Amino acid sequence: MSEIANDQRVETWLIGVCQELGLKVTTAEDDFFAAGGTSLSAVKLIDRAEEVFGEDALPPDDLFAESSIRAVASVIQRNQSRPAPVTGS
Template identity: 55%
Template structure:
């Protein structure tokens, strides 16, 4: 989990959601908030793979499996999946 905890307090759900929103904006997606949908905002299979790879680099392996992203594509849901799968948020 490179940079996820680093010996400090684990990130909150809100912090993970903020990261997801910020990363989607870096990808050029016009997202507004956690209620924005990744695919409705223009997310493609390529941008999905970039999000998945970055989530795994930041929060650990299997933090965001592709099937979870396709089933839960609202940004707040993506953040919840990352938190749950990484064990950072209960």
């Protein structure tokens, strides 16, 4: 699988998780905090990322430094120790 396809899978997964958390996220350009993310939802997102992608997949400092969905996906992609989940079309 290409790195671009994997990045897109991570972005799609992130958008879905953010929506489950009640955030108004629809694209990879959306910002986690601008969409309604709080420190509590950040902790939940970090926890889910670690469950799916492995320990330290999304360090808190990275989420707070660059919080667009695309940037967060890049952090996860760089740090993941497990393959990206397969998402349906």
